[in-house]
Amino acid sequence: MNAENNPSSSPASSASTPEVAVPQAVPAGFFGAYLASKGIAVENLGSDATGMEQIRLTAENALPAAEALKHHPDSPMDLLLSVAGVDLLTHRESVYHVQSILSSQFLIIKIAANEKDEAPSLFAVWPAVDWHEREAFDLYGIVYQGHPDLRRILMPTYWEGFPLRKDYKQEDPRLVWNNR
Amino acid sequence: MMMMSTPSSTLTPPDVKPMQGVSVEKGFDTNDLVVNIGPQHPSTHGVLRLITTLNGEVVKDMEPVIGYLHRSKEKMAESRSLFQYQPTIDRVEYLSSFYDHLAFVNCVEKIAGLGVPKRVEYIRMITLELNRITSHLLWFGTFLLDLGASTPFFWAFRDREEVFTLFEKLTGARMMYNYYRFGGVNADLPSGWLNEVRKFIDDFPRRLDEYEAVATKNPIVLDRTIGQGILTKETCLQFGVTGPALRAAGYAADLRKTNPYSCYNEVEFEVPVATEADTYARYVVRVQEMRESLKIIRQCIDNIPGGDGGELGLLKAKVDEATKAKKKDPTIEVPAWNSDWDMFGKKINLLTYKPPAGEASVFVESPRGVLGCYMVTDGTPKAARVKWRGASFSNLSCLPALMKGHMYSDLMAIFGSLDVIMPEVDR
Amino acid sequence: MMSTTSWITSIADILPKLPQMLWDWWLTLPDAVPAFTVGLIVFGIAALMGQLAAIVMVLMERKVLSWFTQRKGPNRVGPLGALQTIADGVKLLFKEDIMNDAQDKFLFTLAPAIFLFPVFVMFTLVPFSSTLIGVSLPVGLLALFALSSISVIGVVLAGWASNNKFSLLGGMRSAAQAISYEIPLVLSLLGVVLLTGTMDLSKIIEAQRGGLLHWFGIFLAPVSFLIFYTASLAEVNRVPFDLPEAESELVGGYNTEYSGMKFATFFLAEYAGLFIISAICAAVFFGGYYSPFGGLIVEQTGFNVWLANTLGVHQLAQLIPQAEMLLWMLSKTYVFVYMAMLIRGTLPRLKPDELMGFSWKFLLPVALINVLMIAFVKLFLMDFALNLVSAWVYLGIALLIGIFGIGGFCLWISRSFTKQLQSRLLKQV
């Protein structure tokens, strides 16, 4: 009950009215067009099977594009849902799922890692990527440049290799599934 | 010299100066106490380890260590066919595993373009909302147990078992259901099942009132929850916190309402929201969500196409027989049948099923927040990549920021109010 | 050289005289030794009673809590599970006694004993009937609370010697809690002591002989009773004041590291302590061993005399009232034990800072005011009732003080205190 000891108890959101999401129907390629209007070139990957827009960013324009998306005037993409590493055999890719609470639009951002498995971290824009990027680093070995605390999270610290890579082999006879 | 190694002497600072006046800070050489809470601890709800630095009883710093329950669910997907993998995803979030299955089968249905009959969607909605009630009941019981009240825990488990008995009659299992199928469900409702559900939802509000009589306005509960662990909108977004915690912070963000899946656009319900963002607000939102779930279930039972399972099964048998006979004798009349009543949109051979190559991301509103499944298929029976987005993973990551400056005994109340379960964090 | 026969005859001579000789020897001893021996025997009986009470109460608690939650409770060992606690005790007796290297072994072993023995000594001070009392002290009440405060040393020692951080926190909390709640506890009894003018428990009970209306807990000092019951629950670490062993925070608190018989000792002492405070509640506030209808039923109705005459056993005339007294005392005690269990089944536990605040900011002022008010009641309504002149003078002063003092405090309690608390709560929302 010590109010003075409690930094998170500042009455920032006291007694405000609830904000209600207003779903908007947006045309295909909405966010890609928006980024293009901002002068950021993105590769448009169309929609996936669930109708979410997918874009691919390069390492250079990832941060400005993310910044622009977060401050989109109509549907600010403020909620980062997950970061999925994907092993494409040729290279590895991180897939960011972001959502706008206000317009409840989803967007999928793909950023490919380079040959040294380096990719830009979006921590500066969405701090929520913290644990998610650590997980992708842990399981895929994608090194996020600019992440403040990139350590293993799920596997033990002494673990060797990155288990979710397709070429990962664990030579333990008990793990028969690796041989299938 | 021997005495120096005894534990009693280690806490004595080497050069204690005699106290001058009343200046406590000069007189005492104080150390922070590092307490290792977990991985086995009554209140960490699984195997979570919290390395906590305490100053007296005030939390100065905290670092969660996770991974003790890591069972490589995502790696398992790459070595099993989709149907073979499906039973194991019950274990991703075992307290509400219908939600895992919903996200998973929805992914496959979206990638393969499988239609789902309306009756199946209603069955799914009934099971989902019942599962939300069981999950919230478990949270309710353990939350109050963390606060120190033991009786509501048993009451909650009593009612939870009642729902589990309903689930057992439907799916054959009490917790690990493996019930949904691509484009349908495993089996139709048993005869009389809907009436039993109706009996439960008629009786449940009375018991919920009993729970609330014990807890909701109890001065000790109020004192321990109000104003504690304030998780503002900004902090929620900073850590990706979703679900009741986000709604308690003043966002009416519920995917059932904003991005309706299944047939949630056909039922009427409210999204409980509070603006106070504290532990009590999260409590209130969850309790209210249970009442809303009852409302949804009641509408689903009233409106489910085909009604109860028993007679519909007999009719289906007649239809099948007549259809078969009609091929030989075209004069036979086939009884009327609505495609809404089907159990499968398109019956697929689970043994050899190969979805086309594609990608899908499905997010559903699980009791703990947004549960997501991201699936990449490559035309083989196995998925190239299945990523689970557990709500607890993000919700847990805000705990250190939330706990700093609070008393140690607030830890359990605040952690309990986030409703984190570890299998979903570690997967 | 004596023959074997003479040995035998001499023994045969001595043997009948032996009890007399032993008795003579006993009388030649210094006074302290017989007193000490009698004390030991009394203590032994009290310890036995304490253990029996604890065994019954552990079973009762498990049964009662299971009834609240629609379970059956222990029902396998013995008829209706009556022997369950004994079976548990035997299990604990044979369990391995685990101690690790870093523990202070001497203190670690000593702590449960320090925790347990004062509780057993307290059993000798509680009157279960007018004659069934181990030691009838004129300062019985004071002795009881002097003894009860020793137990906390055991808890602090256990927390310290365990070399476990959870245990240490539990021990420290326990120390703070016991010290804080001792004060309202004693203050609440002060009112009764004022009213009766004695600290002898038997005399306090005798003062309530008149029945329901004379019980202090009903009309004369109900606030004292509430404060006493609350504070004594804290004193014996019961819910909602069970912070020292809050299992959801501190795993097991001070007894985290204990196993086997040592753990059983803590367990036993806690329940024996609950029994003691319930018994004191019954004795001090609810007429002790007298019935609610005044006196004893068998004496009022003359049943004991009639029965003794009918059966021709005249000792019965004394025994039957004693049995009734025991019955009343035990049933009243178990009502309070049941209440503690009901509270345990319902309430969550407080936070440490709230616990302290509750004691110092609420219970203590209320207890002080309560003592003051009882003192006024005693002065004006009882002592000065005959001397009307001085009564009017003092009553006038009392009214003034009452209006400005008590009234002001009550206002503060209900308005300012509430407002303050409300604004504090709302500020954080």
Place this chain on the structure above:
Amino acid sequence: MMMMVSEQTQASASLAGKTTTDVIKQSTNSLVVDGLKEITRGLLTVLKQHNTDPITLEYPEVMPELSDRFHGRLSLLSKSDGTDLCIGCQACARVCPCDDLIQIEMHRDADKKPVIDRFTIDLGRCIFCGNCTEVCPVDCIKFLPDFELADYSREALVLDKKDLTLNGEESDQWRKEHGLAVTVA
């Protein structure tokens, strides 16, 4: 649609139409009295449960009622005349999520009829998911409502064909209870 949400959210902002702030304000109007009142209400609610009937079952004496879909011990049904129903198609082994839990060896006799040489299920690793029962083309491998499967060794949990197979009458009984065509030849 969304207007409805906003109205409802306002109304349902918390318990019984009150916000957290309301609850505090109300309960602190006189904290002591209201607190005691609420505690008493809680105590009475708990006390009311004292006389309710227990719902626990004393397990070995009272068996729980299990539904006919219950996922218990796996078994192999036979034809009505008691001969093997299993055709050794390996479908169950292929959909099992637990590695080589089901092992089947078979050969075909002179009439090209399948003969099952070996059929073992390792119940120690079975997760009772029901995949095998679902894909079986002849409705042979099925669950029994039998959950008392504990044994003293891991080896004893590996059931072979003899342990698993139900005789003709039992199989007919099972099929009757589950609404399948009873006579299978």
